Amino acid sequence: MTAPQRLTDRKREAIILAAIAEFRANGFEVTSMDKIAATAGVSKRTVYNHFPSKEELFAEILGQLWTRISEELTVTYSADQPLREQLRQMLLAKLQMMADDNFLGLARVAIAATIHSPERAQDMVARMGEREEGLTVWIRAAQADGRLKAVDPEFAAHQMQGLLKSFGFWPQISMGRPPLDSATQNTVAESALDMFLACYER
Known part of the structure; x- marks a missing residue:
């Protein structure tokens, strides 16, 4: 059997x-x-x-991709660790994932596929949104602990994701730029941390 x-x-x-x-x-x-x-x-x-169907097969591939992403990016908030260290883990995992050749290739396919089908686009965006919620949960926990200022957690998380994607995702997707090397990933992460914590840390 x-x-x-x-x-x-x-x-x-x-x-x-x-x-x-x-x-x-x-x-x-x-x-x-x-x-x-x-x-x-x-x-x-x-x-x-x-x-x-082909749609089901494509959805399965994206599902596996998002699952891997969410597993790599999950950091549980810790009250006794510096915010910067906790955030750095999440940001570097995200940047490393965005530098993965398979991820970028499939992301290009997904984006091209959504151009032809708004319904498919909505489904994919919904899937991506679910998988990026880890940072939102972390921000909410840090706020509840009094360590971050009052701000919509989803807005702040989206802002942080945007800082990373503007260097490590969109130039690679739209202009064929090479994935970021580890030194550049560190530079982008540290800069994003500086901006985020300067704005929201209590």
Whole structure:
């Protein structure tokens, strides 16, 4: 009973990896389930057994991506640690994730796909918003502890994300700039920390 399950899991993983490669190479609209099946080395029927549609398959890939992001970015607020140290962990994890080639490739595909479908765009933005909530939760906890000024936590979190993305995401997505190296990631993180804490720390 366990061997077929493992084979099924392997086939599912092969389909996802093939889909990532095809979406990155050809975009969402051009990529077909036939091509994904061929690249994965499985039948088209097998692909449809795992994923009823191309949209479902793409959503699964994004879901895995966002899950990995949220796991890497989760830092629980600590009352006895400096705010800067706690925030630095989150910001560097975010910048490292944004420098990941697979992440950038899939983000480009996702953004291109949303241009053709506003409904798809809303779904993807909602997914991304859910996964970025860790920073909002942290800010809310720091406020409750009296260490940050009163500000809408979602607004402040969005502001912080924007500081990072303006260097580590949008230039790479829209202008093909190379991902940030670790020294530049540190520079961007420290600058964002300076601005955020100067504005909101009590």
